[in-house]
Amino acid sequence: MTDLAPKIEQLGRHLARYRRDGIMNLIGGETRPAASGxxxxxxxxxxxxxxAAVAESDAADIDxxxxxxxxxxxxxxxxxxxxxKAILHxxxxxxxxxxxxxxxxxxxxxxxxxRFMSKAALRGAENFRFFADMAPSARDGRSLPAxxxxxxxxxxxxxxxxxxxxWNTPFMLSTWKIAPxxxxxxxxxxxxxxFSPLSARLLAEIALEAGxxxxxxxxxxxxxxxxxxxxxxxxxxxAIAFVGESRTGSMIMRQGAATLKRVHFELGGKNPxxxxxxxxxDRALDAVVFMIYSLNGERCTSSSxxxxxxxxxxxxxxxxxxxxxxxxxxxPLDPATEVGPLIHKSHFDKVSSYVEIGKSEGxxxxxxxxxxxxxxxxxxxxxxxxxxxxxxxxxxxxxxxFLTSIEFRNEEEALSIANDVAYGLTGYVWTNDxxxxxxxxxxxxxxxxxxxxxxxxxxxxxxxGVKASGIGRDGGDWSFEFYMEQKNISLATGRHAIPRxxx
Numbered sequence: 001m002t003d004l005a006p007k008i009e010q011l012g013r014h015l016a017r018y019r020r021d022g023i024m025n026l027i028g029g030e031t032r033p034a035a036s037g038x039x040x041x042x043x044x045x046x047x048x049x050x051x052a053a054v055a056e057s058d059a060a061d062i063d064x065x066x067x068x069x070x071x072x073x074x075x076x077x078x079x080x081x082x083x084x085k086a087i088l089h090x091x092x093x094x095x096x097x098x099x100x101x102x103x104x105x106x107x108x109x110x111x112x113x114x115r116f117m118s119k120a121a122l123r124g125a126e127n128f129r130f131f132a133d134m135a136p137s138a139r140d141g142r143s144l145p146a147x148x149x150x151x152x153x154x155x156x157x158x159x160x161x162x163x164x165x166x167w168n169t170p171f172m173l174s175t176w177k178i179a180p181x182x183x184x185x186x187x188x189x190x191x192x193x194x195f196s197p198l199s200a201r202l203l204a205e206i207a208l209e210a211g212x213x214x215x216x217x218x219x220x221x222x223x224x225x226x227x228x229x230x231x232x233x234x235x236x237x238x239a240i241a242f243v244g245e246s247r248t249g250s251m252i253m254r255q256g257a258a259t260l261k262r263v264h265f266e267l268g269g270k271n272p273x274x275x276x277x278x279x280x281x282d283r284a285l286d287a288v289v290f291m292i293y294s295l296n297g298e299r300c301t302s303s304s305x306x307x308x309x310x311x312x313x314x315x316x317x318x319x320x321x322x323x324x325x326x327x328x329x330x331x332p333l334d335p336a337t338e339v340g341p342l343i344h345k346s347h348f349d350k351v352s353s354y355v356e357i358g359k360s361e362g363x364x365x366x367x368x369x370x371x372x373x374x375x376x377x378x379x380x381x382x383x384x385x386x387x388x389x390x391x392x393x394x395x396x397x398x399x400x401x402f403l404t405s406i407e408f409r410n411e412e413e414a415l416s417i418a419n420d421v422a423y424g425l426t427g428y429v430w431t432n433d434x435x436x437x438x439x440x441x442x443x444x445x446x447x448x449x450x451x452x453x454x455x456x457x458x459x460x461x462x463x464x465g466v467k468a469s470g471i472g473r474d475g476g477d478w479s480f481e482f483y484m485e486q487k488n489i490s491l492a493t494g495r496h497a498i499p500r501x502x503x
Contacts, residue, residue, distance in 0.1 A: 007333040009023050011108055014101050020053040023197050025055050025221055027202040028068035034222070035060040042197055043340040045348075045377045046332065047112040054197050057222035059230035062189070065218040066236040068201070069160035069187040072215030077157045077185040080166045081136035087441040088132035088183060091210040095125040096174075102202055104317025106171055107332040109198040111341035111377070114333050116295055117169075119285040124175035130386045130459045131479070133184035138184050139481055141487075156260065157185035158314040159238035162231040164191045164224075164252075164346075167343050168298040171199035178217065180479035180480070189218045191231050193244075195344050197221050224248065232256045239263065243300075246397075246423070246468040264472035264482045266300065266464060269425030271446070272418040273303035276377045276411075277311045279430035280452070285316065287454040290404075291428065294380050296339055297401035298347075301426045301448075301455050305394060306405040307414050313407045314447065317366070317385050324367040324403075327381045339401050341377040348377035351400035354393055355382065362388040363404070397423065411440060419445045425465035426455065436469075 022039060024031045033039070038056035043049060055061075076084075095102070103122040107114050141153035151389055163177045170192060181188050192200035204219040232240055232255040239262035242252055246267040253263055273291060275284045291303040308316050332340035342348045348371075355369040368382030381401040387394045393404045408414040418427060427446040431437050441449045447465040450456065457463070460476035472482055 004331060004334045007104055007114070010100070011104050012030060012331070014105055015051065015108070015302050015492070018198065018201070019050070022053040023055065023221060025061060026058060026201075026208070026217070026219040027061065027065045028071075028218065029208070034058065035064070040194065041247045042109070042195070045343050046108065046109050046374050047439045050438070051198060053222045056192070057220045057227045059226070061220050061222070062191075062227055062230035062234055065189045065220045065313050066160060066231075066234045068215040068218055069189050070236045072213060073157075073187045075159075075183075076187055076213060076216045078204065079185070081138060084183060084185070085132045087211055088179065090136065091179075091206060091212070092125040092128035092132065094206045094209055095121060095128065098202070098206065099125070102171055102199060103331065105202065106196075106199050107340070109196050110167060110170065110343055111332055112169065112295060112298075113337045113340045115333055115337070117332075120169050120172040124172045127172070127175040128179045129374070131179040134180075134477075134480070134483040135183040138484065145493075148492060148496050150491045150493050152489045152491070154487045154489070155480065156487060158483055158485050160187045160189065160236055160239045160495075161239045161241060161483065162191065162234070164228060164231065164242045164244065165193060165200070166242065167193035167196035169295065170196045171203065173243055173370060173444045174203055174229060176474060177243070180474070181241070181483050182212070182216065184292050184480050184483035186483050187216050187218075187238065189220060189231060191220050191222065191228055194221070194223050203320075228252075229255055229445055232261070233259065235259050237261065241482070242266070249470070262482065264279050264474070265470045267425075267468060267470045268423055269302070269465065269469050270305060270395060270421045271301060271303050271426045271428070272305045272307050272438070272444075273428040274307045274310065274408075274414050274418060274430065275312070275316065276414075276429075276431040276433070276436070277309040278432045280432065281312065281316060283452070284430040285319055285323065285434075287428065287430070289327075291454050292403045293324070293327055293339060293401045296342060297381075298343065298399055301427070302399075303428050304398060304403060305418075305421075306403055307408050307417055308405060309414070310407045310409055317405060320405075321366045321383055321385075324381050324383045327401075329378055329380060339378075339381055342379055342400060345378070347399070348379060351379055351398055351402060354396075354398050354402060358384045358391070358393040358404070361391040361393065362392060363391060366405075368401075389420050392445060395421050411436060415440060415443055419443075422468040423465070424467035425469035426450070428454070434445075 039053040144151035368380035372378035462473035464473040
């Protein structure tokens, strides 16, 4: 842990002002506390130490932010695409300049290991650059000629939008939503998760430094049942982009119904990784381990169900258990750490509870299943084998370093098991049979499928799920489909007979 001490020293310097001043809102370009003066504490999952006091906002703060976003919308929407591009590139430059600070603070705020957070900030910068380059063409439409008629389509930003982001990799996921909204010409009210407010404040500070006009990006901290509910119900907010639990997405849809809000939901998953006996088993093993135990297993695209063909199951699962046993659990700022603490005690308790559930259902606890140490919320990477599709550990989203393995006999059975859950976000297929890969992927109920690969994102491609895993798609032009309205203008190109009534 030779590299840990310098990072702890850096952390202290970066945290000092937040401990002194608290984590405030940004409304209309002004840093301000909650109107009520209330605050709540945010603590590190590493050792439960106090990070800072956070503005505990409510409907009054959301109203002020929504009005600021509405007041700024006309001007920002009318800003030339090239100018929006320049500002968003400046935004990206500043993220890169502060990438180390962002990574260290995000580790302390969320418990995510530095080896992943050091890249997450740079991914956030990439998101801004990608959508910055798309800003000048965001409104481009199509020419659709018809007999005696020319149709011209155009796109216009939908208006002020609400962005509600989760506590897992919050900085990167916030940029994934906010960058396309700003590139499209929308203004934003951002409500981050109360468990991880620190990096959202960093993002707001960068926005000011980048020269984003006042009111274009507003930050309101608070709890979901107060600030979040007020945002989803506010009449000045035209749309809600949300990343989080499926149950919360359903609640947001109900709350936004009265004002007919457009919604985009990136929700939960119980994603299968299917390993056939003709696969490259060494690479498949690497991918299986990476896609559930990296990022503490706290991500919607993790492959939390392993479906392995019975002809190779014994050997593959033995090798898997050995790898899981060797995963390094430790302080997230230690570059050697592979799994850090879970985000919060309530989430630690939830993940831990599934160990007894799995045992009671008859599955075999092959590895892990216990707390690591007595300080912080460290949970040993866990593997259950011998499960069936009907067990809760094989059907419910656990959202931690927790893998459930099920054996299958043939392709038909594998597909039946894979599709037999409420979710449909991602799927991972390992086989060297190209026709099987195409046939299986086509029948798999998921919005995104990777064949012979872990999750590798290409920003122009659509990202999103089916069933209880979400509504809508992010990425490339699909993001603009959400943040913009289509308009069609029809021009007559010739004289045609108009029906005459009352002549």
